[in-house]
Amino acid sequence: MYIDGDVLVISSEMDVSDVEELKNFIESRLEFIEEIHFEEEAPELFTSSSIFQLLFAIKKSKPEIKIPVIEKECTLFKNLGTIQWISNG
Numbered sequence: 001m002y003i004d005g006d007v008l009v010i011s012s013e014m015d016v017s018d019v020e021e022l023k024n025f026i027e028s029r030l031e032f033i034e035e036i037h038f039e040e041e042a043p044e045l046f047t048s049s050s051i052f053q054l055l056f057a058i059k060k061s062k063p064e065i066k067i068p069v070i071e072k073e074c075t076l077f078k079n080l081g082t083i084q085w086i087s088n089g
Contacts, residue, residue: 001025006034012046019050026058035066052083 001010001022008029010022026033036055046052055070 003029003033006032008033008036009039010036010051011039012051014051015047016050019048019054022051023054030058030062030065033065035068038069 001008003009008026011018014022036058052070055067059065059067059070
C-alpha cells in the first residue's frame with residue numbers, strides 16, 4: 001500500500017493482518033484520502049473478504065470518498081464469484 005497524492009493504492013492480496021494494518025494506517029490519514037484504488041487494474045483475486053468490510057466502513061464514515069470497486073452494483077471476482085450489493089448512499 002502507498003499514497004499517491006490523495007489516492008491510496010492497496011493490494012487485493014491482503015490477509016486479515018494486512019487489513020488490520022491498513023485500518024491503522026488509514027485512521028490518521030482518512031481526512032487526506034480522496035480515493036482508494038487497487039494496484040491491480042481489475043482485481044480478481046482476494047485472499048480475504050475482510051477488505052470489503054473495511055472499504056464499506058470507510059465509505060460509511062466518509063461518503064464522499066471514491067472507491068470504484070464497491071461503487072459498482074455487481075462485480076465478478078475469480079475466487080469469490082459474483083458479488084452484488086445495494087448502495088444506500
